[in-house]
Amino acid sequence: MAEMDQLKNLEKLKDTFGNVSSEVAKVIVGQDEVIKQILVAILCDSNALLESYPGLGKTTMIKTLADVLDLHFSRIQHTPDLMPSDITGTYIIEESEGKKRFVFQKGPIFANLVLADEINRATPKTQAALLEAMQEKQVTVGSQTFKLDSPFFVLATQNPIDQEGTYPLPEAQTDRFLLKILVGYPSFEEETDIINRFSGSVETKKPATLLGEKSIQLLQKLTRQVPIADDIKRRVVQLVQSTRNTPELIEYGASPRASIGLILAAKARALIEGRKFVSSKDVDAMAYPVLRHRIMLSFQAERQGLTADDVITELIKKL
Amino acid sequence: MDRNSSFGPKRLFRELKWEVFKTMLLNEILNAAILFFALNIILTVFNMSYLYSAAVAVLFLVVRMTRSWRKSTIRRLEETNPEVHEILRTAYEHQSHNSLMVQGLMFDLQKRLSTVSAGALLSARRVFSKVLVVMFLAFTPVLIISFTPYLxxxxxxxxxxxxxxxxxxxxxxxxxxxxxxxxxxxxxxGDARVLDLGDQAMDVELLTGGNMLSFDQTQDAQERPRRFSDFPFEAEAVEAESAPGARYDDSDIALINRYSSCVRGQDC
Structure with a gap:
């Protein structure tokens, strides 16, 4: 009987994710695919890199998502003078009962959902501190190690223009982001809706809180349990290997970490879509955000004006 | 499939296998029937026994069933249900797993396949076409025989x-x-054996119905005691065909009788 109840709850999963999107949509207009991809990163217990032009509502979107998911949110605005300790925290002298002692003051990294705004403006040292925390899910200050909150996600943003004075993330570090999500411009109707919503006197509706830390952890476990057929796995490996075997288009291909990431992302997408198995459509859809920051285009491809997404499309067609 | 059955993966696939088997059997029987009747047409032209085509058709059925059964059930189901290809493939490969998601998958699969029966697995159009072909081929030998005087x-x-x-x-x-x-x-x-009937005497009894003949009295001439009237009916026939009033002498009749006996290989 309990088993049947669990199965019935599984049936409601699609509605749950639909409700999350609906709540986020109370604040954010459009960007459904971006929200879905952020949810994929969260379900995979991984991090995502959002790239877009300024003013597209990335920060608002992530803040809203944190509210809906009932996660502790913090934002780190990266600047060239940002120090690692500004992220991780530092020891401060605290005086109590006439005695002075060092007390660790937690930095903004101690949150469930961290928005690392304009990560490419921070120095490599600070970037490295953040990326280490992302990877290890812990920070070490002095001789002490502090575990980060669980669940823990970093959603970093970067601006594709205005590259002067920035420190582009090296490939080894971008590889640690499961997804690179491109936030596009809204359509005409969406933009009209945005100006109506935010330039008037009527306050936007407050989104309801759904899920929570425990629920998210449970969903993360379920994501890994989503069964995947062997031929879909083979498709993933073929796709990732083809990024290494296409020298005319790609100079450096994706690593096996990309294969793992693609399978996980496909599983998460299947769960969000309400399926209990991974479809080749999931693989194809997630191939773009998983691979686009893991491949380096060849000179020929760039000369032809191809983007990473164009090349991935070609590779998928060849499968 | 049984809607109320348990969604245990093994049981689910056992039921599926049974449905696939029924489908396969019907399909292959139709194929074998087409082969049998097609061969039978050729054999009819050559006036050969239908047993040859029956033997070939049975052999064909056995070989095809064996080969088809070796092909995995999942592949056959995928071919007949392309829309559930991925869920079937995944479920089949994970039938030994027992996680909540796999159970959910089987539950989903059972719901999706609840309408799958041998009938649903078959293409009605294809079966109908094959039945038509079988019917056509079954009647073709009749046409061939009726229009072909020389076999x-x-x-x-x-x-x-x-x-x-x-x-x-x-x-x-x-x-x-x-x-x-x-x-x-x-x-x-007709058959040459019919000629043998010429050696048999046949008493035909005309019944009162007029159009009813009784052949019950048919008896081999050799088994019946000889009577004078049996021989020489040729002499009587000659006499009957002669001009009215013409009579043969007893000596002529004796001669004819002796001749008839000689013809029949008896003493003369």
Whole structure:
């Protein structure tokens, strides 16, 4: 009987994710695919890199998502003078009962959902501190190690223009982001809706809180349990290997970490879509955000004006 | 499939296998029937026994069923249900797993396949077409026989002396000449064995119904005690065909009788 109840709850999963999107949509207009991809990163217990032009509502979107998911949110605005300790925290002298002692003051990294705004403006040292925390899910200050909150996600943003004075993330570090999500411009109707919503006197509706830390952890476990057929796995490996075997288009291909990431992302997408198995459509859809920051285009491809997404499309067609 | 059955993966696939087996059997029986009737047409032209085509059709059925059954059930189900290809493939490969998601998958699969039966797995159009072909082929030999006065008697096994199997003398002549013999005698006048009836006496009893004949009194002439009236009916016949009033002498009748006895190989 309990088993049947669990199965019935599984049936409601699609509605749950639909409700999350609906709540986020109370604040954010459009960007459904971006929200879905952020949810994929969260379900995979991984991090995502959002790239877009300024003013597209990335920060608002992530803040809203944190509210809906009932996660502790913090934002780190990266600047060239940002120090690692500004992220991780530092020891401060605290005086109590006439005695002075060092007390660790937690930095903004101690949150469930961290928005690392304009990560490419921070120095490599600070970037490295953040990326280490992302990877290890812990920070070490002095001789002490502090575990980060669980669940823990970093959603970093970067601006594709205005590259002067920035420190582009090296490939080894971008590889640690499961997804690179491109936030596009809204359509005409969406933009009209945005100006109506935010330039008037009527306050936007407050989104309801759904899920929570425990629920998210449970969903993360379920994501890994989503069964995947062997031929879909083979498709993933073929796709990732083809990024290494296409020298005319790609100079450096994706690593096996990309294969793992693609399978996980496909599983998460299947769960969000309400399926209990991974479809080749999931693989194809997630191939773009998983691979686009893991491949380096060849000179020929760039000369032809191809983007990473164009090349991935070609590779998928060849499968 | 049974809607109320447990969604245990193994049971689910066992039921699926049974449905697939039924589908396969029907399909292959239709294929074998088409083969049987098609071969039978050829054999009819060559006036050969239908048992040859029956043997080939049975062999075909057995081989096809064996080969088809070896092909995995999942592949066959995928072919017949392409829309559930991925869920079937995943479920089949994870039937030994017991996680909540796999159970959910099986639950989903059971719901999706609840409408799958042998009938649903079959393409009704294809089955209907095959049945039509079978019907056409079944009636074709009748048409061939009715429109073909000369049936070919052939030994399909070439120089090997299997002609004796049919027990007809004309077949040797066939091989000696052009390879095909047109047996006018049998085609036009029926089986040669009918000629043997000429040696049998037959008492035909006309019943009061007028149109009813009784052949119950048929008896082999040799088994019946000879009577004078049996021989020489030829003399009587000659007498009857002669001019009215013409009578033969007793000596002529005796001569005719003796001649008749000689013809029949009796004492003369």
């Amino acid at each position: 070919i008697q052939a030994n399909p096994l070439g120089d090997m002396d299997f002609g004796s199997l049919w027990g007809e003398g004309g077949r040797e002549a066939f091989f000696e000449s052009i390879g095909v013999e047109l047996n006018r005698t049998e085609a036009n006048y």
